[in-house]
Amino acid sequence: MCREQLVKLRPHVKEVEAEGAAVLAMSMDTPEQAAKLAFDLSLTFPILSDPSMGIVREYGMYSEQMRMPEMGYTVIDKRGQIRAQEVDRRFGENVKDVLEALRKAKNRS
Numbered sequence: 675m676c677r678e679q680l681v682k683l684r685p686h687v688k689e690v691e692a693e694g695a696a697v698l699a700m701s702m703d704t705p706e707q708a709a710k711l712a713f714d715l716s717l718t719f720p721i722l723s724d725p726s727m728g729i730v731r732e733y734g735m736y737s738e739q740m741r742m743p744e745m746g747y748t749v750i751d752k753r754g755q756i757r758a759q760e761v762d763r764r765f766g767e768n769v770k771d772v773l774e775a776l777r778k779a780k781n782r783s
Contacts, residue, residue: 676745680715682766687718689769693776695749700735702727702743734759747772749779757782 680699687697697719701708708721722729730736730743733756737744747765749758749772757779762768 676763676766677711677715679745679764679766680711680717680721683769684715684717684766686766686769689773690776693773694780695776698722700724700730700743702730735761747775749775751779 683697690697699712699717699719699721701711701721701723702725703711703721703723704725705723708723711717712719712721724730724743727736727743733748735744735746735748736742744761745763745765746759746761748756748760751757758775760771760775762771765772
C-alpha cells in the first residue's frame with residue numbers, strides 16, 4: 675500500500691463522504707500493522723487487513739505480476755454490487771476520478 679497516496683487522499687475524505695460513500699483502505703498487512711499505519715498517517719478512515727489477499731483477489735485488485743495488491747479503488751453500492759473499479763497507482767492524486775465514479779454509481783442505483 676502506498677503511504678504517499680493515502681496521505682494525498684486524506685484531505686479529500688470529506689468530499690467522498692459528501693457523496694454518501696465511506697472510505698476504507700485495504701492492506702495485506704496484519705491488523706496490528708494496518709492499525710499502526712492508519713495511526714502514523716493520521717488517517718480518518720480505517721485500513722482493513724487482508725494478509726491472505728482473498729478479498730483483494732475477489733475484487734480483482736491483485737497483481738499476479740507483482741504478487742501483491744494493486745493500488746486503486748473500488749466503488750461498491752449498498753447492495754454489494756461493484757459499480758466501478760480502477761487500478762490507479764495515483765488514486766490519492768486522482769480523487770476527482772473517484773468522485774466521478776461515485777456520482778455515476780449513484781445515478782445507476
